[in-house]
Amino acid sequence: MRKRDRTKQNYTRLTHPLVRDGKGGPLRRASWDEALDRAGEGFRRAREDHGPDAFAMLSCARATNEMNYVAQKFTRVVMGTNNVDSCNRTCHAPSVAGLSAVFGSGGGTSSYEEVEHTDLIVMWGSNARFAHPIFFQHVLRGIRGGARMYAVDPRRTSTAEWAESWLGLNVGTDIPLAHAVGREIIHAGLVNHAFVERATSGFEEYAALVEPWTLTAAQKVTGVPAAAIRDLAHAYARAERAQLCWTLGITEHHNGTDNVRALINLSLLTGHVGRFGSGVQPLRGQNNVQGGGDMGAIPNRLPGFQDILDPGHRAKFETAWDAVIQPRYGMTLTEMFEAMEAGELRAVYCIGENPAQSEADSEQAMRRLAALDHLVVQDIFLTRTAEMADVVLPATAAWAETDGTTTNSERRVQRVRAAVTPPGEAREDIDILCDVAGRLGHDWKFDGAEAVWNELRALSPDHFGMTYDRLEEHQGLQWPCPDLERLPSSFLHARLWERDEAARGRRAPFGLVEHDPPVDLTDEEFPIRLTTGRRLDSYNTGVQSGSFASPLRRGEYVELCPEDAERYGVVVGEQVRVVSRRGSVTAPVWVDTGLRPGLAFMTMHFPDEVDTNALTIEANCPIAGTAEFKASAIRIEKQRVGS
Numbered sequence: 001m002r003k004r005d006r007t008k009q010n011y012t013r014l015t016h017p018l019v020r021d022g023k024g025g026p027l028r029r030a031s032w033d034e035a036l037d038r039a040g041e042g043f044r045r046a047r048e049d050h051g052p053d054a055f056a057m058l059s060c061a062r063a064t065n066e067m068n069y070v071a072q073k074f075t076r077v078v079m080g081t082n083n084v085d086s087c088n089r090t091c092h093a094p095s096v097a098g099l100s101a102v103f104g105s106g107g108g109t110s111s112y113e114e115v116e117h118t119d120l121i122v123m124w125g126s127n128a129r130f131a132h133p134i135f136f137q138h139v140l141r142g143i144r145g146g147a148r149m150y151a152v153d154p155r156r157t158s159t160a161e162w163a164e165s166w167l168g169l170n171v172g173t174d175i176p177l178a179h180a181v182g183r184e185i186i187h188a189g190l191v192n193h194a195f196v197e198r199a200t201s202g203f204e205e206y207a208a209l210v211e212p213w214t215l216t217a218a219q220k221v222t223g224v225p226a227a228a229i230r231d232l233a234h235a236y237a238r239a240e241r242a243q244l245c246w247t248l249g250i251t252e253h254h255n256g257t258d259n260v261r262a263l264i265n266l267s268l269l270t271g272h273v274g275r276f277g278s279g280v281q282p283l284r285g286q287n288n289v290q291g292g293g294d295m296g297a298i299p300n301r302l303p304g305f306q307d308i309l310d311p312g313h314r315a316k317f318e319t320a321w322d323a324v325i326q327p328r329y330g331m332t333l334t335e336m337f338e339a340m341e342a343g344e345l346r347a348v349y350c351i352g353e354n355p356a357q358s359e360a361d362s363e364q365a366m367r368r369l370a371a372l373d374h375l376v377v378q379d380i381f382l383t384r385t386a387e388m389a390d391v392v393l394p395a396t397a398a399w400a401e402t403d404g405t406t407t408n409s410e411r412r413v414q415r416v417r418a419a420v421t422p423p424g425e426a427r428e429d430i431d432i433l434c435d436v437a438g439r440l441g442h443d444w445k446f447d448g449a450e451a452v453w454n455e456l457r458a459l460s461p462d463h464f465g466m467t468y469d470r471l472e473e474h475q476g477l478q479w480p481c482p483d484l485e486r487l488p489s490s491f492l493h494a495r496l497w498e499r500d501e502a503a504r505g506r507r508a509p510f511g512l513v514e515h516d517p518p519v520d521l522t523d524e525e526f527p528i529r530l531t532t533g534r535r536l537d538s539y540n541t542g543v544q545s546g547s548f549a550s551p552l553r554r555g556e557y558v559e560l561c562p563e564d565a566e567r568y569g570v571v572v573g574e575q576v577r578v579v580s581r582r583g584s585v586t587a588p589v590w591v592d593t594g595l596r597p598g599l600a601f602m603t604m605h606f607p608d609e610v611d612t613n614a615l616t617i618e619a620n621c622p623i624a625g626t627a628e629f630k631a632s633a634i635r636i637e638k639q640r641v642g643s
C-alpha cells in the first residue's frame with residue numbers, strides 16, 4: 001500500500017456548484033441557476049415554517065469588508081434576524097468584549113510600528129513568531145533598537161526564544177500571575193497614581209482583590225518562580241513605554257474575557273495606554289477578522305460597531321435599508337450550535353468557515369450540523385463542512401481574486417485587488433449573495449466593491465473618511481477616520497491623558513476578576529494537560545495550507561517533554577492513543593524540550609489525519625462564547641504491539 005503523505009490534506013478548489021438530492025445522497029454537479037434556486041428555497045422554507053430566527057449566517061473572516069457588509073445585510077434585511085457571526089467567536093471575542101468594557105471600543109489600541117518605538121514588549125499567551133510573522137518583524141526591529149521582551153507562555157515557544165525572560169506558567173493560571181504582578185507594582189510603589197486617579201475607576205477594590213496574590217502564593221499556583229514575577233512587574237511598571245500584546249493563550253479559555261480584563265488592569269495601573277509606544281494589543285487571527293466584526297457580521301453590532309440595542313442606530317439603518325431591524329441581539333456562533341441541538345435553528349448559510357473541524361468537540365459539532373434541514377456552504381475548497389451541505393457554492397478567493405478592502409489588527413483598512421483569474425465557474429461572494437437575495441425577493445445590485453464600501457461609509461462614522469482614493473493615496477488608513485481632510489491618529493484613547501475632565505470622558509474601570517481554573521480537570525485517569533495551537537507552516541483547519549507541499553510541514557503529532565516521553569515509555573514517531581473525556585485519536589509522538597512535565601501540545605492543522613478537536617471541550621466563556629481550546633485533560637495510551 002502506498003504510504004499516505006501525512007504532510008498534505010488534498011483539498012481541490014471548487015470550480016462549479018454542487019447540490020444534493022435528498023439527505024444522505026451524494027453531492028452532484030449543478031448549474032448556477034439550479035443551485036441558487038435551491039439555496040434560496042431552503043432559506044425561504046425555514047423562515048416561513050419556523051420564523052426568521054431559524055436562520056443563521058456564518059460570515060467569512062478571510063473575505064473582504066465589502067463581502068462581510070453584504071452578508072450581515074442579507075441576514076438582517078432578507079432573513080430578518082441578527083443571527084450572524086464568524087470564527088471571531090472561537091478566537092478574540094473575549095478581547096473585543098474586554099476592551100469594549102474598559103475603553104468603549106473593541107479594537108487594539110496601538111499600531112504595529114509602535115513596538116519599534118517602545119521600551120518593553122510583553123508577549124502574553126502569544127506565539128507571534130509563528131502566528132503573526134509580519135508583526136513579529138516589527139518586534140524584532142524593536143528588540144534590535146533596544147526594547148526588552150518578556151514572554152508568558154506554558155511552552156518555551158519560538159517567540160519565547162527571543163525573549164529576555166520566559167515565564168512558563170501552568171495553563172489557565174494567567175489571572176493569578178497578572179494579579180501578582182499588579183500587587184507587586186502596588187507594594188513597590190510603582191503605580192502611576194496621577195493616571196489612576198484621573199482616568200480610571202475601581203482602584204481601591206482592585207488593590208484589595210489582588211492583595212492575597214503575594215509572589216509566593218502566585219508561584220504556587222502558576223509554577224513561575226517568585227523572582228521572575230517580581231522582575232516582570234518591575235520591568236513593566238518602570239518602563240517609559242510598554243506594549244502588552246496577547247492572543248489565544250489568554251482568550252481561548254472558559255473565562256477568556258476575565259483573563260483579558262486581568263491584563264488590561266496592568267496597563268491601567270501603570271498608565272501604559274493612550275500614548276505613542278504604550279498600549280494593549282490583541283493580535284487578531286485571520287487577515288480580516290477585525291474587519292468582519294467592524295462590518296457588523298456579529299450578532300450585537302451594526303456596521304461601524306454601532307449597538308443594535310440603540311434605537312437611534314437602528315433607525316438610521318432602517319431608513320437606509322428600508323427594513324425593520326430586530327431590536328435584540330442575535331445568536332453567537334456558540335449559541336447557534338446550541339440552537340441546532342434544540343432544533344430551533346434549521347437553516348445555515350456558511351460562507352468561508354469550516355466549523356465541522358474547527359469547533360471544540362467536533363463529533364458533537366458534526367452531529368448538530370447534520371441535523372439541519374438546510375445547509376448552504378459557500379467556499380473556495382470542498383471542506384468537510386461543505387461535504388455535509390445541501391448546496392455548495394464556489395466562490396473566488398478574497399486573496400488575489402477579488403476587489404475590496406480588509407482591516408488588520410492595528411485597525412488599518414487596506415485595498416486588495418483581483419490579480420488572478422478564478423478557476424472554473426467560481427463567482428465573487430458578493431455577487432452570489434445578491435443572487436440568493438434575488439431568489440428571496442430582494443433586487444440587489446452593487447456596481448463593484450467600491451459601491452458597497454460607499455454605502456458603508458455613509459452609515460459608519462468611523463469609516464466615513466476612508467474613500468478608496470484616500471486608502472490608495474495613504475496605503476491604508478486606520479479607523480476611527482471620521483473626516484475627509486485630517487489623517488487618523490495611529491493609536492487610541494489619548495483622551496485618557498487630557499487634563500480637562502469633560503475631554504477625558506468615561507473612566508476606564510479596573511476589572512474585578514477572580515481565578516477560575518480550567519473546567520476539564522486533570523486527575524489520575526486524565527493526568528496530562530493538553531493545549532492546542534499553531535505552527536508556522538500551516539493555517540487553521542489546513543484547508544488553505546494543506547494542499548500545498550511544504551518542506552517544513554511534518555503532519556500532526558502529540559508533543560510531550562522528554563521526561564514524560566520517558567515516563568510513558570514512548571519514542572518519537574511511535575503511534576499512541578490520545579484519550580480525553582470527549583473522544584480519542586491516534587497520533588505519533590514528538591518530543592519537544594520547550595514543553596514542561598504534564599503538558600502536551602497538538603495543533604488543529606491536520607484534522608483529516610488526526611482530529612484534535614475530538615478531544616477538546618466545549619466549555620465556553622459566558623461573556624464572549626469562546627471555547628476552552630487551550631485546556632483539555634488527556635491520557636496517553638501505548639498501543640499494543642501488533643495492533
Ligand SMILES: Nc1nc2c(c(=O)[nH]1)N[C@H]1C(S)=C(S)[C@@H](COP(=O)(O)OP(=O)(O)OC[C@H]3O[C@@H](n4cnc5c(=O)[nH]c(N)nc54)[C@H](O)[C@@H]3O)O[C@H]1N2
Nearest residue numbers: 125126127131171172247248249285533534536538539540
Ligand atoms: N502560521 C499560522 N499563523 C496563524 C494561524 C495559523 O493557523 N497558522 N492562525 C491565525 C489565527 S485564526 C489566529 S487566532 C492566530 C493565533 O495566534 P496565537 O494565539 O499566537 O497561536 P496559538 O498557537 O493558538 O496560541 C498561542 C500560545 O498560547 C499558549 N497558551 C496555551 N495555554 C495558555 C495559557 O493558559 N496561558 C498563556 N499565557 N498561554 C497559553 C500556547 O502555548 C501558544 O504558544 O494565529 C493566526 N496566524
Ligand SMILES: Nc1nc2c(c(=O)[nH]1)N[C@H]1C(S)=C(S)[C@@H](COP(=O)(O)OP(=O)(O)OC[C@H]3O[C@@H](n4cnc5c(=O)[nH]c(N)nc54)[C@H](O)[C@@H]3O)O[C@H]1N2
Nearest residue numbers: 062087091352353354358378379395397398532540541629
Ligand atoms: N483545537 C483548536 N481548535 C481551534 C483553535 C485552536 O487554537 N485549537 N482555534 C480557533 C480559531 S482561533 C479559529 S479562527 C478557528 C478557525 O476556524 P475556521 O474559520 O472554521 O477554519 P479555517 O480553516 O480558517 O476555514 C476557513 C475557510 O474559509 C475559506 N475561504 C478562504 N477565503 C475565502 C473567500 O474569500 N471566500 C470564501 N467564501 N471562502 C474562503 C477556506 O477555504 C476555508 O474553508 O478555529 C478554532 N478552532
Ligand SMILES: [Mo]
Nearest residue numbers: 090091285286
Ligand atoms: Mo483565530
